[in-house]
Amino acid sequence: FFTPGTPLYTEEGGDMLKQRNVAAAKKLLAESGYKGEPVICIVAQDMVPTKAMGDVTAELLKSIGMKVDFVATDWGTVGARRAQKTPPDQGGWSMFHTWHAGADCVNPASYTAIRANGDKAWFGWPNVPAVETEVTNWFKAKDLAEEKAAIGRLNKAAVENVVYAPTGFYLSYQAWRKNVSGVTSGxxxxxxxVSKA
Structure with a gap:
């Protein structure tokens, strides 16, 4: 959940995210009691990253036997609909795709999506006391070792309780004309x- 290359990056609890076993996923889905209810996947088509994530997710869900209601829309509609708490069959949603800037994901102080404090949490409103306990432990940490230990436990609890499903990290690129100078990395x-000659 935390940005690679930063002091708090950890893969603790993330082994399950490295497994690719469609047959096992089909079996677990069947055992879960899933009865073919549609999974409402709202996907912004006007944002390249979300469109790509949505396309891959929909195909993966279909491959394990889920019925996917793929709602191809724009980012503004995703932003409005994800705030709805109504059930999926009443105008709500099952999932949406988004991204976070790496700078937002370096620690729990600025990382709203990692919070799991129910109605005060980010869209999806997870309620996972184990995550919130470790957020508190991170704030109370006396040194980097204690911070890392709290973040490791937080990461593990967030994966196990699916605060959200991280799909990976990517770098975005920018291009600037030769007559533009002063652009900083960030x-x-x-x-x-920034100036233009």
Whole structure:
């Protein structure tokens, strides 16, 4: 859940995310009692990353036997619909795709999506006391070793309780004309100090 290459990055609890076994997933789905209810997957088509994530997810869910209601829409509609708490068959949703800037995911202080405090949590409103306990432990940590230990436990609890399903990390690229200077590296374009010749 935390940004690779930063002090708190950990893979603790993430082994299950590295497994690719469609047959086992089909078996677990059948054992879960799933009866073919549609999974409402709202996917912004006007954002390249979310469209790609949505396409892959829909195909994966179909391959294990789920019925997918793929709602191809725009980012504005995703933003509005994801705030609805109604059941999927009443205008709500089962899943949506989004991204977080790496700078937002370096620690729990700025990382709203990792929180699992029910109605105060991010969309999906997970309620996982084990995650919240470790957020508190991270804030109370006296040194980096204690911070890392809390984040390891938090990461494990977030994976096991599916606070959300991380699909990976990617780098975005920017291109600037030769007559533009002063552009600094960062998680998003910063325009102060930029000039055009």
């Amino acid at each position: 998680p998003l374009p910063f325009f102060w100090g």
